[in-house]
Amino acid sequence: MxxxxxxxxxxxxxxxxxxxxxxxxxxxxxxxxxxxxxxxxxxxxxxxxxxxxxxxxxxxxxxxxxxxxxxxxxxxxxxxxxxxxxxxxxxxxxxxxxxxxxxxxxxxxxxxxxxxxxxxxxxxxxxxxxxxxxxxxxxxxxxxxxxxxxxxxxxxxxxxxxxxxxxxxxxxxxxxxxxxxxxxxxxxxxxxxxxxxxxxxxxxxxxxxxxxxxxxxxxxxxxxPIAESIHRKTEIRRFAKRLSQHLQWGGIVLLPVFALGRTQEMIMLIHQLRLKNQIPVVPVYLGGLGLRINQIYDRLLHKVYPEYNHGTIRSMVFDRWDLSKKIQGPAILISTSGMMYQGSPSFEYARELVSSPRNAIFFVGYADPETPAGLFREQRIEALTQLLQVERIACAVEIFHFSxxxxxxxxxxxxxxxxxxxxxxxxxxxxxxxxxxxxxxxxxxxxxxxxxxxxxxxxxxxxxxxxxxx
Ligand SMILES: [Zn+2]
Ligand SMILES: [Zn+2]
Missing domain, CATH: 3.60.15.10 (Ribonuclease Z/Hydroxyacylglutathione hydrolase-like)
Known part of the structure; x- marks a missing residue:
């Protein structure tokens, strides 16, 4: 048994x-x-x-x-x-x-x-x-x-x-x-x-x-429903046009992005637009983690994509920002966090930038609706003025579909x-x-x-x- x-x-x-x-x-x-x-x-x-x-x-x-x-x-x-x-x-x-x-x-x-x-x-x-x-x-x-x-x-x-x-x-x-x-x-x-x-x-x-x-x-x-209707070339042209406009006015354009992925993709786009003279050459400011991740991209990308030019990202000149100093426009600011969490560099910079119509915040990736970036994307001005503790939001807010x-x-x-x-x-x-x-x-x-x-x-x-x- x-x-x-x-x-x-x-x-x-x-x-x-x-x-x-x-x-x-x-x-x-x-x-x-x-x-x-x-x-x-x-x-x-x-x-x-x-x-x-x-x-x-x-x-x-x-x-x-x-x-x-x-x-x-x-x-x-x-x-x-x-x-x-x-x-x-x-x-x-x-x-x-x-x-x-x-x-x-x-x-x-x-x-x-x-x-x-x-x-x-x-x-x-x-x-x-x-x-x-x-x-x-x-x-x-x-x-x-x-x-x-x-x-x-x-x-x-x-x-x-x-x-x-x-x-x-x-x-x-x-x-x-x-x-x-x-x-x-x-x-x-x-x-x-x-x-x-x-x-x-x-x-x-x-x-x-x-x-x-x-x-x-x-x-x-x-x-x-919008992402599926976007024509990539048109979106790039719109990005270049709006970016140039604010830079020509002497403004600062903030791109709140993830340090890993979005940062490098946006650097490549800016690099390509500069090469084609589609945007003015202005200082690009980038934070610490983004710079360190750039090095990994530059070192490893060609192993996945052999046609990638070794060192392209590094060839861009970046100015390190110092949160204690005021950045003068015209300039592009690529900054974490993408969701603009309270206390993050992108949140702090937004606070500095929002009161001038010369400046702009460009959103180029995903953001949860309930995060500060989500509030910006949905133009929830009252919630934002309270959160940022500012009197008014006069800067431009643009959404681009580069997901x-x-x-x-x-x-x-x-x-x-x-x-x-x-x-x-x-x-x-x-x-x-x-x-x-x-x-x-x-x-x-x-x-x-x-x-x-x-x-x-x-x-x-x-x-x-x-x-x-x-
Ligand atoms: Zn992911
Ligand atoms: Zn994920």
Whole structure:
């Protein structure tokens, strides 16, 4: 009897072939990206972000949800903070896990994590240093394993899992990747943050050939009907014209941007416009982290894009700003944060600039509606005058569509081509997720479309007999 019992159990273990999904971080909005996938008795964490709107200790993904589950690998799509911010804590929690990313993402991740820690120290946030410190960041460096695009690799040390991964260029920032996961004949693709058409530096995403069984896709621009109607050349001309106007008036034009990605793309655009004499040559001011990331772009870009001219970004002359001194116009100011969080350099500079109509603030990327940048974009003047503690806002505010994300029609075209049986939408606010869900249901009526509730386990491929795997 005992033997028969063990034999029966053994057969069940051998034939289990379920795939489960659980969102550990935010699904709605741009919060902490962290997605758990379980394949039988192996587990993978896709991204390990931190919610940029919250203090570090509160913005973590809920790792406790999988504390009794296996985590054999942590795979990082790109080095933006909402995808890497909790990586050191994930490594503390799941000490057996391998950490996989592209070589550029590794360098950028190290830079970003060190910078974030230093920033928290400067802000006097002792919580940040309680979670981990610089010595720990130095130590975990040795856990990172890097793979280039289109070079498949297994789950090292656990090859019996039959899991295989491949990075695809996501076209979002340097090193950004979508991840193809192959397992026992099933193909799962996680887009990370993706941009199909080219930017000024990056050349646009590549996707795996169909069939894809399960697709986990971002939905950032799902509620934006404007982005899809933008003609790139017209938008560049409009940017050059408006920029020139303010510079000719002796004004200062502030571009609040992320230090990683948007900064380098905008530098390249300004560089190209200068070469074509489409804008006046004026001082360009750039902050510290942006300059350090420029160096990584300059060093690594040609490895991804061999045609990239080594050192192009460095060839631009930048003036370092000093917050204590007044900048004289005409000048261009490229400044973090992109969301203009209170206390950030872009927020402080906006306070200085807003009272003069000669000056302008140009928004060139995504901003959450409830952030100061969102208030500017939506012209919520009363809220802004209170927040900035100024009497009036007289400067020009312009929005340009130079995003690092696909617009929603591009996302739908990607989904249509892959024809997945299941689509999970994440990384978008509620209206964006809803639009993507409804349009995908119309387009692929036989597919299941899911907006995963935070923390709920979803059987993507139920195990035989409907047995739960946890
Ligand atoms: Zn990103
Ligand atoms: Zn993101």
């Amino acid at each position: 005992i033997n028969a019992h063990f034999q029966h159990k053994f057969v069940i273990m051998k034939t289990l072939s379920g795939i489960q999904y659980c969102a550990l971080g935010a699904v709605e909005g741009i919060g902490a990206s962290a997605h758990y996938l379980k394949f039988d008795r192996w587990g993978i964490l896709l991204d390990s972000g931190l919610d940029p709107h919250l203090p570090p200790s509160e913005g973590m993904p809920e790792f406790d949800l999988i504390k009794s589950d296996p985590v054999d690998a942590i795979i990082i799509t790109h080095a933006h903070f909402d995808h890497i911010g909790s990586l050191p804590v994930a490594i503390q929690n799941f000490s057996q896990a391998r950490v996989y990313m592209t070589p550029a993402t590794m360098e950028l991740t190290e830079k970003m994590l060190f910078h974030a820690l230093q920033l928290q120290r400067r802000l006097g946030n002792s919580n940040a240093t309680q979670l981990y410190d610089e010595t720990f960041l130095d130590t975990i460096h040795y856990l990172y394993q890097t793979f280039d695009y289109l070079k498949p690799f297994p789950l090292h040390g656990k090859e019996e899992s039959q899991l295989r991964f491949t990075f695809y260029d996501a076209g979002h920032i340097l090193g950004s990747a979508g991840i193809l996961i192959e397992w026992k004949g099933k193909r799962i693709f996680y887009t990370g943050n993706t941009r199909k058409s080219s930017q000024f530096i990056l050349k646009g995403a590549r996707y795996p050939e169909p069939p894809i069984d399960i697709l986990i896709s971002e939905a950032t621009y799902g509620a934006d 690092a994300h696909s617009h929603r029609r591009e996302l739908l075209a990607m989904v249509k081509k892959m024809k997945p049986k299941k689509v999970i939408y994440v990384h978008g606010d509620a209206p964006a997720l809803k639009w993507m869900l409804e349009e995908t249901q119309k387009m692929l009526p036989d597919s299941e479309v899911i907006i995963p509730p935070h923390g709920k386990r979803i059987d993507l491929l139920p195990s035989p007999g409907g047995r739960s795997l946890c």
